[in-house]
Amino acid sequence: MRILFMGTPDIAAASLAAVLEAGHEVCGVFTREDKPVGRKQILTAPPVKQLALEHDLPVYQPKTLRTEEVQQQIRDLAPELIVVVAYGRILPPEVLCVPPKGCINLHVSLLPKYRGAAPVQWSVINGDKETGVSIMYLDEGLDTGDILNVAPVTIGPEETSGELFERITAQGAKTLVETIASIAEGTAVRTPQDHSKATLAPPLTKEMARFAFDQPAQKLHDLVRGMNPWPVAYFEQEGKKIKLRKSHVAAGSGAPGTVLSIKPLTIACAEGALELDEVVPEGSKPMAGSAWAAGRRLKAGDRL
Structure with missing residues (x-):
């Protein structure tokens, strides 16, 4: 034809x-x-x-x-x-x-x-x-x-x-x-x-990629997957963007944003918890979530 x-x-x-x-x-x-x-x-x-x-x-x-x-x-x-x-x-x-x-x-x-x-x-x-x-x-x-x-x-x-x-x-x-x-x-x-x-x-925007931990872990994990490779989901910590490229839903509970563990870096959500497998801090290269947490001297019980 x-x-x-x-x-x-x-x-x-x-x-x-x-x-x-x-x-x-x-x-x-x-x-x-x-x-x-x-x-x-x-x-x-x-x-x-x-x-x-x-x-x-x-x-x-x-x-x-x-x-x-x-x-x-x-x-x-x-x-x-x-x-x-x-x-x-x-x-x-x-x-x-x-x-x-x-x-x-x-x-x-x-x-x-x-x-x-x-x-x-x-x-x-x-x-x-x-x-x-x-x-x-x-x-x-x-x-x-x-x-x-x-x-x-x-x-x-x-x-x-x-x-x-x-x-x-x-x-x-x-x-x-x-x-x-x-x-x-x-x-x-x-x-x-x-x-x-x-x-x-509709087309994705960078603002759509912003999230907080006051949502169910599964919903956040789906957002992370959907926003990869662009624009990449992110949360803010002390005024800086922390992009989250890879995550997993994990067991655990606590007030949303609470650090449950450092290795692996696990954060409590509105329902369940989310492992932050790979992050990209603003101005830095990709790294393991646990490495970022160690660099920030985070410990269990801290809040993001």
């Missing part, structure tokens, strides 16, 4: 690789602009662009899809199907109507649950045991189109959103290729979403 691919980050590159391996004709690749990366701010191409150039595919990096010039470029490419994976731009109606077989999108949740920008992270933060991927037709709404295919993915009790995202990336590419095949064969079935069951997954 003649496909126009639109995507930007690693998950999109994995899907593009799968589409190419399946033997489809990719007539063009749309991706976001190159951006400065790292401390030296080196101008770097998105992962999708890098892969596209390796395969000698034409690459387009428009700042918007809403100009007549760009829309004519898309019409001239004459795609049968447009495939979108984390492109980062909304397709206007003038683009949605171009391909005769429509525009499809890979979304990393079981729609209509977790519509929006951070579905993987919120599924972990909320303590879900399962999430998945959905392949849907694009319409003018936010992740509101008819569903073509879904694949569930379990969430491990200690899994971070970063670790989960790696597994979902692989599942998403597999499910996407299966769905494209069904469209090509004319066997695809579209199912409208039940909009009454929709929930949202």
